[in-house]
Amino acid sequence: MKRARLIYNPTAGREMVSKQLSRLLTKLEQAGYETSCYATPDRWAAAEEARQAAERKFDVVIAAGGDGTIHEVVNGLASYEQPPKLGILPAGTTNDLARALRLPRDIQDACDVITTGRSTSVDVGKFGDRYFINVAAAGRITEVTYEAPSRLKTVMGPLAYYAKAIEKLGTLHKPFPLRLKTAQGEWEAETLLFVVANSVSVGGFERLAPAANLSDGLLDVLVVPKTNMSDLLQLATLAMKGEHVRDSRVVYFQTDQIEVDTPETLKLNLDGEHGGELMGRFEILPHHLEIFCP
Template identity: 60%
Template structure:
């Protein structure tokens, strides 16, 4: 029996590679039993509207094709009504952190096969105020790099766009700010450079930035970088590629289900690379909020009763 799927895609993602492969992608999905229609986004916010409309129209599956920003918008859209379709992801963005966290292949046709196989995991999301995130909520000047890097530049040069934008802001990366944090009953104050609340291990292309993160443990992983100078920050970035930063004395790393964060400065949340409001704010885990197509695990690795959706 065919199941109805809505494919929402960013035509500029992945250096416009997705559009070139779209006919083959649709053929692959149809062959797997998914009756698929498409919606191309043209500006920020359209993926959320399209995903909400797909949910209201009773689509069984909504597929986000793009980067983490597209996934963020689609998840926001499918979460706004009583019917929540299963989420599929075709990763073709700049860093694809959520897709990495789910173990999805970067090859788009292989990612279609993951959806067609029908294995579904229940995974957590996070919430700041009334807004969701699936990968990371962050506070600090460096987080502005993600939404200030022009989309056309990301299309042309990929992840290098973030590094180029980061070089422009290098002088402000050492500017600290005071925060007061309450996490699962623990409270403290500190001057920090950056705070990230991660749902997945991969953040900003760093595959072990939150090395203990688990997408279905009902917890968020919190990384706080204390006030330090650029001379100390640069080697910290280097060891962060393998997860060694969590043992550095300038880093606080812990897990929590709930956080309250405030500051005397008007700091902005960054949610999955998008603007997410001003502090203060409550950040909390939403256990089992989403059902997502993912690669089928080896039998020896199965520890929970995930579902297989027949298409």
């Protein structure tokens, strides 16, 4: 019998997984999986539990929660040459990766995707010793995602991000110096937003990186150079429809690796979580994880 380890965030999505746990476990058992579960007590516990599941040769590891939970589980699995297959039950605030994979929003339906057994191999991004499955980003506006308290997100959902953005409104358009280097050349400018995307859906924008493909072996790089708040809001409106990449105020290209340098101390956002400081090399690991999808 195949074994599945369900790793879930008990506070995600207004405690959605906790409330439906019994039904989820029953569904997986009926599909032929010997299933056990683990509720994450604090940050980074999901990564360690996923690592142990890989060591114990589980066939499937299921991440149930938001993009942060998925990020941790990916970091627990990605260092292995033949990691377990990854299942996703989207129960977070934005669920960017689930959107990109076109997973059902209902976690019971998403569980059916796992029991059906269809999967695809996807790329994984790497920065230093950290991995990311969806996005790496920097800029004052990206700090909103991991500075919003988890309890506030449980109570308010997406409104928690808006509340945090209003609090930081005066600094969101403050630029930083950025220097990029790829095999194709170098680029340098004062910058408001730097994004390295692996999928189309980032920060709730379903077409922020419209050419991105989780299995193409490429990173999609989007840069918004220094501009005023009015232009930034205009670009955000265009981004809702994926039309911003044709605007002259935006830099957009694809590459398999990129070196980033800045003299400023700037926080890096990895899949919505704090990922250290922005400086170093981003690269793509092609077809590195097998994920269940519709």
